[in-house]
Every structure is written in C-alpha cells, then in structure tokens.
Amino acid sequence: MYLTLKMIHVSFAILSIAGFVLRGAWMFSHSSNLRRRVVRVGPHIIDTAFLISGIWLVFLLHLTVREQAWLIAKIVALIVYIVFGAIALRWGKTVQIRGTAFIVALLTYLYIVGVALQKSPASWIAFFGS
Numbered sequence: 001m002y003l004t005l006k007m008i009h010v011s012f013a014i015l016s017i018a019g020f021v022l023r024g025a026w027m028f029s030h031s032s033n034l035r036r037r038v039v040r041v042g043p044h045i046i047d048t049a050f051l052i053s054g055i056w057l058v059f060l061l062h063l064t065v066r067e068q069a070w071l072i073a074k075i076v077a078l079i080v081y082i083v084f085g086a087i088a089l090r091w092g093k094t095v096q097i098r099g100t101a102f103i104v105a106l107l108t109y110l111y112i113v114g115v116a117l118q119k120s121p122a123s124w125i126a127f128f129g130s
C-alpha cells in the first residue's frame with residue numbers, strides 16, 4: 001500500500017511539473033493550446049490528486065507535521081511553487097515578470113524534490129552532509 005501510494009505520489013509530481021513546463025512553453029510561444037478546456041481543467045485535477053496522495057502518505061506513515069521539519073519545508077515550498085506558478089502562467093503583467101516567476105517556480109520545485117529525497121529542509125545540500 002505504502003509503495004503503491006508513493007509511486008502514485010511521485011507519478012503525480014512528474015505529471016504536475018511536466019504540465020507546468022508544457023503550459024509555460026505554450027504561454028511563451030503564444031499558443032492557442034492554452035485555451036483548450038483540458039489544458040485549463042487538467043492541472044487542477046492532477047494537482048488535487050497529487051496533494052491528496054501526499055496527505056494520505058502523511059497519515060499512512062503516522063507522521064506529525066510538527067515533528068517533521070522536512071514536511072513543513074515541503075508544504076511551505078509547495079505554496080511558493082503554486083504562487084510563482086500562478087504569477088508565471090496567469091497574473092504576471094509582463095514577459096519579464098512571467099519569465100522570472102517561471103524560473104523561481106522551477107527552482108522551488110527542484111528544492112522540493114531535494115527535500116523529498118533527503119527528508120531534510122536542507123534539500124540537495126544535505127547530500128554533502130550524508
């Protein structure tokens with residue numbers, strides 16, 4: 001059960017970032033694909049299922065958010081990823097703002113993957129310590 005759920009969680013994580021990069025590419029190339037219904041609704045379904053899988057794992061492993069610094073780091077960074085993702089794809093007024101937000105969102109995502117693998121808020125830096 002745990003391994004299946006973790007596999008589902010990681011698959012959604014890959015789908016989420018792949019969808020984000022694709023929509024980013026379509027936005028910068030002014031593609032009409034962005035207006036398709038499936039492109040507008042799909043990411044919400046993927047991200048909701050993704051979040052549920054993460055919360056489910058937290059319950060399955062009996063983790064407490066207060067005790068797990070890496071979990072707090074992950075959740076906070078997820079919010080940062082969502083906000084900068086929204087600036088990049090929706091709210092940003094200029095191409096510069098959207099482009100910068102896009103890169104910040106990607107870097108935040110990279111940080112979260114490091115946190116997930118290392119189970120440490122130090123993320124990728126923790127690799128050097130272990």
Ligand code: HEM
Nearest residue numbers: 009010013051054055057058074075078109112113116117
């Ligand atoms: C962009 C956001 C996220 C990414 C990229 C991500 C990525 C990952 C990855 C790659 C793993 C597998 C780590 C391993 O091999 O052990 C994992 C595990 C896990 N994730 Fe996430 N995750 C994200 C968001 C979340 C959120 C929001 C939660 C909780 C609300 C969460 C909870 C967990 C838990 C509990 C595990 C299992 C840890 C363990 O095996 O001990 N994740 N995540």
